[in-house]
Every structure is written in C-alpha cells, then in structure tokens.
Amino acid sequence: MSVSLSSNRECATLRSFLMSALSYRDWDVWINSTYYDGRTYDGYFELTIVGTLMVPQTLEYLAESYEVRQRQFTRVARANPDIVRQTMHTEEGNLCLRVYDRLDTNADLAGLLRSLNSFLEAVGLATDSPLSSQKIRFISFHEGKLLVANRRSVGRGMAFELEERGTASQKLAEDLDYYLDHTDSNLVVGRRHYMTGMQLLGIEDAVTGLLDAAYMQFYQGCEALCRDPRGSLEPSKQHIAALQLPDSRDLQIIAHQVWRVRHKYFGHGDVAYNLEANLGQASAAAVARQVLVARYLCRRLIDAQAPSGAHLVREMNLAFGQACAAFMGSVQQLEEDFRVQFDGRTSKIYHANGQEIEEYTLA
Structure with missing residues (x-):
C-alpha cells in the first residue's frame, strides 16, 4: 500500500496471519495520529470480505439476522433491504462484516489484527463459508476513520527474455503436435496439472491458499509424469533417470526436494512444519518459493520427450517485500536461495538402468 504521509497520518507495516499452509502476510497499517492519543473510541470495524463462493449470501444472512457487538452476535430483524445492503457493504460497495466495538489506541495493532482475523475465521467455520479479509478499518462514530489495514500480496514476476522467445519460436514450429497429442494419458494429465498451477499463480493474491494449491498442482503433475502408480519418490527418480536427460542428476535431486517439501509442508497434516512455515516473513518466503521448484520440475518433465x-521454463519469481531469484534448475540454488528445512536430506541418485549409483546430501 502506497500512502502519502502528512502531519496527522502514520503508516506502518505489521504482520498477521490467515488460514493456509502459507498464510503469513505483512499488513500495511495507516492510523490517524490526531486521535491516536491513548483514548478509547466507540465505533465499528469494517472487515472487507472477498466475495467468493457463497460469501454474499452468508453476509446477507448475517446482516438480516444479527448485529455483531464486541465479537458477540445479537439477534435483530432487519426487514428493510436497503438497511441490509448498507450493513453488508462498505461506502465503496465492497462486501464487509461490520463489528461494533471500541478501539483502544494503546492496543497492540498486530495483536488486534490477529484477533479480528481469528474472529472472522471462527465466523466462517460456524457458517461453513470461506470468509477472508483483505482490508480492516475502524470508523469512529464521531471522529471518522481512525485505522486502515491492508493485507499485502505476494508479488509475482515473469520474464520473457530474448533467448526464451527464440526457444518458444522453435517449440511452436517443432513441438505443437506433441502438445496436441492426447494418446499418452500420463502426459495429458501432467500438462493439465501444470497449466492449472500456472493459472493459480497468475491469480492476484487475494485469497489465502492459492500458493498451496499451485504447489499441489505442480506436484501432482510431476507424479503423473513420473508414471509411478503410487506416486512414490524413488520409483519416480528412477523414471527420471531412464529418460537419460543431460541434467538427470540435478532433476533427481530436485525431485527429492519437491517430494519432501510436499510431505512436510503441503501434505499429511504435519502441524509442526505448517507452524514453522508461518513463523515470520523469512520462513514463509522460503516455503512459498518451493512452488517455483515444483513448477520447474513439472515443466522439465513435460518437455522431456519434446x-x-x-x-x-520462463523465469518467474515471487516477492515477499523483496526480490527473489528465479529457479533455473541448479542444485546450488536448492542449497542457497531455495533452501528450506525438511528431514531426510540425502537423495539417492540412479543410473538409467535403475541402479543406485550415488547419494547426495543437500546442505
């Protein structure tokens, strides 16, 4: 959020959490410093809600039937549709949940955001609705707007370098029929997972869980392309070895990390690793970047027999407030910019005949 500062305004960056294996985000917070003087003000919080799935119907039901005061629901009966619409929308016309409460200007802002997001999560669970807020503001009955918090997005960047354009021209001329071929079921499924993952990465980071979903699409694409019915790691690496690609060794080590990261951060409900991923900006960024590793492997396997x-594999990066290098397929990158914590860091390397030839331990 870009804010022009003046004498009665202040802006800060805070950190808070939402639901997802990768839910950590920074929040940009604006306060009206004229009234941030240690006093407590009566008014209401507006939690702007992303209008996905059945969210509008849920908010309409809440606006018709309840008033929320100090995080408690009180029964009301609003028959007037204009009042209902006003209650469930901001002045700008965005969907919102209005929570009447008091703002203590001495309160810890990060704690306040966490508590409001936790409350929204609880309401979402109670109503079986995916409620997620991107903006929270407090409006005093007498002084007006005192607080505005905007959730930051994870930045995305994708290049189209000159050499990549040359490769694309070559592939349009020579590989189009290969991509149109639907006789190889594993290849068809792998391609579909890859393109779905790319589309998820292309969506604006408005809803938590999109990076998780993109990672799983690329991972499932890799499983299909490695052709092991169980999706097991070692047979999948043996399949990569059998392709006899010039970078087979690196790809097997990359696959080792992709599988391990999936099991520890995105699958099997590993609570400890999920919590670790959301400890702070550095840990969240380290896990988020793994989606680029999984994407690289999936794409390489699609092109293996082109x-x-x-x-x-066009250059792509993610940014948590700072630039992140694109993953270009080197083991050195796995041990530096794309290093992430997981157990079982020793990878077996296979010959094309399926025999183990060495072990490599990731730093």
Missing part, C-alpha cells in the same frame, strides 16, 4: 529437444 521433438525439438528444447525445454522452456
């Missing part, structure tokens, strides 16, 4: 022999 007639041109060329592979195209």
